[in-house]
Amino acid sequence: MNALRGQLELWRLHLAVIVLGAIAELIGIQKIPLGIGAILLLPLLYAFVMAALMNPNVMPKFGKFIRQKEVAAASPLIVIAIMPFIAKFGTTIGPAIETIIAAGPALLLQELGNLGTIVLAFPLAVWGLKMGREAIGATFSIAREPNLAIIADRYTLKSPEGTGVMGVYVIGTLFGTFIFAILASLFASADVFDPRALAMACGIGSGSMMAACTGALTEVIPSMKDEILALAGASNLLTYATGLYAGLFIALPIVEKLYNATAGKNDIATANKKEA
Amino acid sequence: MSENAIAMERTRPNIDLTDHAVTLVIVCLVGLVMNTVGPAIPLADGFVGMVVIYLITMVGLLLTRFAPFYLPSVAWISLVGILATLPWTPGSEWIVAQAKSVNFLALATPALAYAGFAIAKKEIEVAKHSGWKLALVACLVFLGTYAGSVLVAELILRLQGA
Numbered sequence: 001m002n003a004l005r006g007q008l009e010l011w012r013l014h015l016a017v018i019v020l021g022a023i024a025e026l027i028g029i030q031k032i033p034l035g036i037g038a039i040l041l042l043p044l045l046y047a048f049v050m051a052a053l054m055n056p057n058v059m060p061k062f063g064k065f066i067r068q069k070e071v072a073a074a075s076p077l078i079v080i081a082i083m084p085f086i087a088k089f090g091t092t093i094g095p096a097i098e099t100i101i102a103a104g105p106a107l108l109l110q111e112l113g114n115l116g117t118i119v120l121a122f123p124l125a126v127w128g129l130k131m132g133r134e135a136i137g138a139t140f141s142i143a144r145e146p147n148l149a150i151i152a153d154r155y156t157l158k159s160p161e162g163t164g165v166m167g168v169y170v171i172g173t174l175f176g177t178f179i180f181a182i183l184a185s186l187f188a189s190a191d192v193f194d195p196r197a198l199a200m201a202c203g204i205g206s207g208s209m210m211a212a213c214t215g216a217l218t219e220v221i222p223s224m225k226d227e228i229l230a231l232a233g234a235s236n237l238l239t240y241a242t243g244l245y246a247g248l249f250i251a252l253p254i255v256e257k258l259y260n261a262t263a264g265k266n267d268i269a270t271a272n273k274k275e276a
Numbered sequence: 277m278s279e280n281a282i283a284m285e286r287t288r289p290n291i292d293l294t295d296h297a298v299t300l301v302i303v304c305l306v307g308l309v310m311n312t313v314g315p316a317i318p319l320a321d322g323f324v325g326m327v328v329i330y331l332i333t334m335v336g337l338l339l340t341r342f343a344p345f346y347l348p349s350v351a352w353i354s355l356v357g358i359l360a361t362l363p364w365t366p367g368s369e370w371i372v373a374q375a376k377s378v379n380f381l382a383l384a385t386p387a388l389a390y391a392g393f394a395i396a397k398k399e400i401e402v403a404k405h406s407g408w409k410l411a412l413v414a415c416l417v418f419l420g421t422y423a424g425s426v427l428v429a430e431l432i433l434r435l436q437g438a
Contacts, residue, residue, distance in 0.1 A: 003298040014302060017389040018309055024385055025314030042381060043314060044388040051392025057400055066393055074394035080296065081303045081387035086350045087332040088383055090357015091375035097362055106432035116424020121416040129409045138413050142421045167406035170399050171414040177388060179418045193426055194433050201425035205418075207350070208391065211384035213422075229380060233354065235425075240351045 013070040013077070020050045029219055037189025039182050040216040044208065048177060082207040089210075089233035096230035103196055107234060110200050111242050117141065118255055126263045133259065137164030140255040143172055144206050146244040150252060176205060177212040184216035195221045199228040203235025210236050291341055291349070297334060303386065304330050310382040317377050325377035332357050 007014070024046040032039045052058045054066050093100060100107065117139055125135035137155070141147040143165050148157070155161040172179075180202070187198050195217065202213035214232045218225045304326050311322040336353030343352070361368050361375070403411075 003292075003295040006295075007299055007302050013390075013393060014306060016393065017386050018306055021306065021310050021385045021389050022313045024389075025310050025382065028314065043310075044381065044384045047385045047389040048392040051389045052395055053392075055393055055395050057395055057397045071393060071396065074390045075396070077299070077303070077390045078387055078394055080299050081306075081390050082384075083300065083333045083336070083349065083353055084304055084307055084326075084329045084378075085380060085383040085387060086353045087329045087336065087357045088375060088378055088380050090332065090354040091329075091361045091372060092380075093354070093358045094361025094365070094368065095363065095372050097358075103433070105436065106429045109432050110425040110429035113424035113426070113428035114421050116422075116427070117417045117420035119424070120420030121413050124416055125409075125413045129413065131409060131413070134410070135413070138410060139417060142417060143414075163406070164410070166402055167410035168414040168417055170402045170406070171411055172418070173391070173399065174395070174403060175414075176418070179415060180422070183419065183422050187422070187426060193430050197426050197429035197433055200429045201422050204421050204425050208384060208388055211381065211387075215381045215384070237351060237354045240348060240354075 010070060010073050012065060012067075013074060016051070016054060016066060016070075017047075020054075021047050024050065029215075031219075034186075037186050038220075040185045040219050042177075042181055042212060042215045044211055044215070045177055045181060085207060085211065089229060089236070092226060092229040093233045093237075096226060099227055099230060100234050103200070103231060106197070107200055107231070107238065110197070110235065111238060111246060112250075113201070114142065114204055114243075114246065115251060115254070118251065118258070122255060122258060126259065131164075132263070133160040134164035134167070135263070136252075136255050136259050137161035137166075138168050139164075140251045141165075141243075141247045142205050143168035144243070146240075147247050150244070150247050154252070172205070172209070176209045180205065180209045181212040181216045184213040185220065188217050188220040195224050195228060196231055199224075199231040200235040202228075202232040203237075203239055205239075207236070291337060293337060293341060296337055300330060300333060306386045307378075307383045310385045311377075311379055314382050314385070315379040317379060321377040325374045328371055328374040329378055329383075332360055 024043040027043065027046055030041040054062055055071060056066060056068065057071060121139040122135060125131045125139050137151050148165055148169055151161055151165040157166055184198065184202060187193060198217055202210050202217065210232055214228055217228050308322055308326050311317050312319050333353050336356045337349055339352040340349040359365060361372050
């Protein structure tokens with residue numbers, strides 16, 4: 001019963017989660033209308049912001065109720081708290097197995113769409129912002145745990161490439177849910193794309209990114225809720241299976257070659273000048 | 277947090293099942309509160325649904341620990357959820373009906389609250405140190421990844437004419 005005692009000693013943390021979570025649920029989903037569509041605010045976003053505001057590392061003045069002990073304990077709890085959520089998603093996939101099989105080719109190939117980060121982010125990082133090798137780590141992937149592992153293995157996290165991937169990872173951890181809620185809201189209200197395509201793309205990131213993304217989608221297109229959840233869940237499961245390999249064997253080599261062929265030449269030139 | 281995550285990703289973690297079983301009860305109870313407060317699903321229905329979700333999660337964890345090959349726990353849990361609800365699985369209709377009493381967004385709310393409490397000093401430092409350039413790049417990374425997936429999926433769906 002040590003496990004139980006350990007958790008009960010964390011009563012402050014669990015109590016705070018219940019209270020803030022309940023407040024967030026009571027506020028409910030809010031729509032902010034914009035010219036092109038609407039941005040959806042979800043309870044999970046309020047819960048994150050309110051918890052962050054009680055976090056002593058974010059707001060040192062409020063660090064009375066939640067202490068460093070609770071902060072340290074909260075990190076492994078995220079992983080456990082996301083497990084029932086993943087189980088729930090699994091139960092939406094089974095009944096929709098025919099939809100999934102029908103969408104199979106799209107579901108498999110959209111994993112390659114993840115390379116879109118290279119098309120958009122790499123040029124901005126290297127030519128727009130004149131970043132160095134940080135750009136390699138920052139732009140080759142969506143920077144979730146498997147991708148961190150790839151960079152840690154190849155360059156270490158202390159290298160420039162490591163700085164790049166860690167930066168995007170942390171921004172994803174802090175703001176990923178907001179970014180995905182906004183992306184999904186805008187894409188869905190544009191009314192151009194097949195909702196099934198939008199749903200599959202929701203599975204590309206972490207569990208909480210998927211929650212924000214599908215939450216926004218199902219709110220805009222409630223009639224397709226079951227299909228959206230099933231396709232996003234299936235895509236997310238595929239990402240676990242393929243993400244590591246796609247990053248390691250496709251995305252990272254492409255970004256390295258691009259960098260060496262363009263900005264890398266300048267690096268070498270500057271290095272030679274210095275030597276001379 | 278990141279270092280732990282990397283370690284977990286690469287080697288089979290020796291998960292303590294009793295510890296997880298207890299912690300999951302607490303997490304599920306917290307989730308049940310959200311399920312009752314937000315989506316206003318009757319407590320009794322939500323309770324049975326949550327028991328089903330709990331059992332699926334635990335079977336997934338058992339497989340993570342004892343299966344002959346290693347998959348991350350989330351992948352096992354997802355697979356168990358799928359297998360339990362396939363149309364040809366005996367009793368799947370009942371499981372699907374119970375799981376419907378659990379709202380997926382209500383389960384995500386506590387996870388994000390824990391995430392807000394888990395923000396470490398180091399993460400704030402990294403975010404500050406990285407600066408606006410990396411933040412801007414990160415936004416384009418997310419946009420590019422999402423848009424890329426949408427476009428490929430859209431293209432294939434149209435080609436299929438489905």
